[in-house]
Amino acid sequence: MTEPVLRVENLSKSFGALKASNEISLDLRPGEIHALIGPNGAGKSTLIKQISGNLQPDSGRIEALGRDVTALDTVARARLGLGRTFQISSLAMEFSVLQNVVLGALGARGRAFGLFRNVMKDKALLATAQEALTRVGLHEAAQQRTSDLSHGQRRQLEVAVALTLKPRLFLMDEPMAGLGASGSKDLTAFLERLRHEAPILLVEHDMDAVFALADRISVLVYGEVIASGTADEIRNNSEVRRAYLGEEEQA
Amino acid sequence: MGRERIFNAGILLALLLVPLIAWKMDEPFLITLATKVTILALAGVGLNIALGLGGLVSLGHAAFFGIGGYAMGILASHAQNYEPLFSWPFLFEGSNQMPLIWLVAVVASAAAALVIGALSLRTSGVYFIMITLAFGQMLYYFTISWSAYGGEDGLSIWVRNEMPGVNTLDPIQFFAVTFVILCLTLWSAARVAQSAFGLALSAARQSEERVETVGLAPFKLRLMAFVISGAITGLAGALFADLNRFVSPTMLSWHTSGEIMIFVILGGVGRLYGPVVGAAVYILLEHFLGGISEYWQIFLGLLLLGMVLFARGGLIGALLGREVAHD
Numbered sequence: 001m002t003e004p005v006l007r008v009e010n011l012s013k014s015f016g017a018l019k020a021s022n023e024i025s026l027d028l029r030p031g032e033i034h035a036l037i038g039p040n041g042a043g044k045s046t047l048i049k050q051i052s053g054n055l056q057p058d059s060g061r062i063e064a065l066g067r068d069v070t071a072l073d074t075v076a077r078a079r080l081g082l083g084r085t086f087q088i089s090s091l092a093m094e095f096s097v098l099q100n101v102v103l104g105a106l107g108a109r110g111r112a113f114g115l116f117r118n119v120m121k122d123k124a125l126l127a128t129a130q131e132a133l134t135r136v137g138l139h140e141a142a143q144q145r146t147s148d149l150s151h152g153q154r155r156q157l158e159v160a161v162a163l164t165l166k167p168r169l170f171l172m173d174e175p176m177a178g179l180g181a182s183g184s185k186d187l188t189a190f191l192e193r194l195r196h197e198a199p200i201l202l203v204e205h206d207m208d209a210v211f212a213l214a215d216r217i218s219v220l221v222y223g224e225v226i227a228s229g230t231a232d233e234i235r236n237n238s239e240v241r242r243a244y245l246g247e248e249e250q251a
Numbered sequence: 252m253g254r255e256r257i258f259n260a261g262i263l264l265a266l267l268l269v270p271l272i273a274w275k276m277d278e279p280f281l282i283t284l285a286t287k288v289t290i291l292a293l294a295g296v297g298l299n300i301a302l303g304l305g306g307l308v309s310l311g312h313a314a315f316f317g318i319g320g321y322a323m324g325i326l327a328s329h330a331q332n333y334e335p336l337f338s339w340p341f342l343f344e345g346s347n348q349m350p351l352i353w354l355v356a357v358v359a360s361a362a363a364a365l366v367i368g369a370l371s372l373r374t375s376g377v378y379f380i381m382i383t384l385a386f387g388q389m390l391y392y393f394t395i396s397w398s399a400y401g402g403e404d405g406l407s408i409w410v411r412n413e414m415p416g417v418n419t420l421d422p423i424q425f426f427a428v429t430f431v432i433l434c435l436t437l438w439s440a441a442r443v444a445q446s447a448f449g450l451a452l453s454a455a456r457q458s459e460e461r462v463e464t465v466g467l468a469p470f471k472l473r474l475m476a477f478v479i480s481g482a483i484t485g486l487a488g489a490l491f492a493d494l495n496r497f498v499s500p501t502m503l504s505w506h507t508s509g510e511i512m513i514f515v516i517l518g519g520v521g522r523l524y525g526p527v528v529g530a531a532v533y534i535l536l537e538h539f540l541g542g543i544s545e546y547w548q549i550f551l552g553l554l555l556l557g558m559v560l561f562a563r564g565g566l567i568g569a570l571l572g573r574e575v576a577h578d
């Protein structure tokens with residue numbers, strides 16, 4: 001097996017008495033989709049934030065793309081090639097959809113100190129931006145104001161912005177939330193192709209998507225990874241069924 | 252966009268026509284009033300880059316306004332008293348040439364903004380407001396105690412500074428100089444707002460997380476905005492001092508910072524012409540209501556309250572509605 005693209009080792013993070021991450025270790029390998037599942041409040045987003053650099057762990061180590069990134073900030077990690085989508089959309093709401101993706105393309109370029117040229121007339125940036133919008137199926141909404149988008153469209157835009165960065169690994173926090181059945185199916189098919197460009201650490205509640213996509217699944221409960229393995233192993237793991245999947249079936 | 256363009260052109264035209272008519276009617280006072288509006292609008296355009304585009308609520312912009320003012324005062328006072336400002340590495344006797352004074356004002360206020368910004372931008376929200384205010388007050392008290400340049404009394408310049416090809420003593424010609432500078436600055440500010448830098452800065456105001464996630468550092472963007480903003484307000488300070496042929500610590504007081512901010516809020520935060528409208532309304536109120544009652548600021552306060560409560564986009568927002576996300 002080739003070297004993992006991302007390796008998390010013994011990561012711990014507490015909020016007061018609450019252990020949101022408890023000695024978490026996991027890795028992400030090239031070409032892989034590694035799904036992270038777990039009930040609400042399990043600490044999935046908290047883990048993603050620590051990997052992306054928005055939250056500093058109390059202890060533990062994060063290695064990405066062959067480098068120890070534990071001490072790097074979000075900007076440096078993004079430059080390195082971490083592409084993240086947010087659970088709660090974090091977009092420039094006053095911008096048009098196109099402006100948001102152009103911002104991503106600008107970030108990929110690594111500098112934004114052009115003062116006089118109209119950025120929305122920069123052919124190279126526009127091409128990158130349009131391509132990303134087309135890939136997620138949002139090209140027709142390019143001129144809409146972002147705050148006017150539906151919840152699902154915002155998720156699509158999140159993914160599009162991440163695409164413009166041409167990242168070397170994706171961290172996606174519930175990209176399917178709010179997409180509806182057909183939207184989820186489209187995005188599932190899309191991620192299936194995307195994994196070949198860069199591996200994906202995928203937090204998702206949509207179990208159909210998870211079992212369709214994931215090579216491996218880790219189950220997080222109360223900040224702890226209680227199980228990790230292939231989709232089949234997880235499906236048949238009794239502890240997981242009790243702690244998590246069982247709840248879903250009853251719901 | 253179209254409607255706002257027409258509105259903006261109308262504002263500029265009015266600002267141009269009033270002094271021209273006053274000139275025809277031989278009313279120099281009105282010309283001076285229009286010049287004052289123009290210069291204060293320029294100070295507001297500077298603040299608006301930090302405040303409107305960058306979301307940086309600076310209550311210390313009087314510092315830059317004052318630094319610009321003192322740049323003019325110091326250079327011109329040495330020139331008028333024939334006392335060299337320094338004699339090493341070369342002899343420099345001060346200057347009464349506006350272009351040089353502007354250059355010094357811009358460079359000095361930009362440098363101050365770089366230092367103040369680098370220290371203040373590590374904080375945000377209320378802390379940022381307080382720390383910029385504190386820096387402003389520090390410089391204010393410094394000028395009060397700066398006896399070499401008049402201390403509390405300030406500095407008077409007997410004759411307005413010169414500009415090649417222009418008779419600056421003629422009010423309408425001096426107005427023209429300030430008007431051209433305002434127009435050029437507005438044009439530049441519009442370019443900046445549409446530039447790569449403007450896009451990233453505006454995004455950082457809307458969502459810091461978003462900008463970091465695409466690999467751009469909000470701190471650097473904001474620092475640059477703060478420097479540009481301070482430089483423009485500094486230039487306005489130099490012109491303001493030349494208008495009055497006088498500088499004093501008052502230019503640096505927090506009251507001045509508040510006034511500049513009022514221009515922006517009154518006209519519309521983040522609207523390119525907001526400060527122009529704001530400064531005009533402010534000066535008109537001050538002049539006409541101020542003539543009726545010395546409590547005119549009560550009306551100003553009510554107007555501001557109304558703006559903040561009912562028209563977040565200021566007067567321009569109330570008239571033209573929210574800004575359209577442009578192509």
Ligand SMILES: Nc1ncnc2c1ncn2[C@@H]1O[C@H](COP(=O)(O)OP(=O)(O)OP(=O)(O)O)[C@@H](O)[C@H]1O
Pocket residue numbers: 015018020038039040041042043044045046047087
């Ligand atoms: N900044 C914070 N301060 C205090 N507690 C926090 C903070 N962020 C998260 N928590 C708590 O940590 C726990 C884990 O939260 P987290 O958002 O990571 O859960 P999650 O697995 O992503 O849940 P969901 O499926 O609802 O998105 C929760 O109990 C949450 O309330």
Ligand SMILES: [Mg+2]
Pocket residue numbers: 044045046087173
């Ligand atoms: Mg979450």
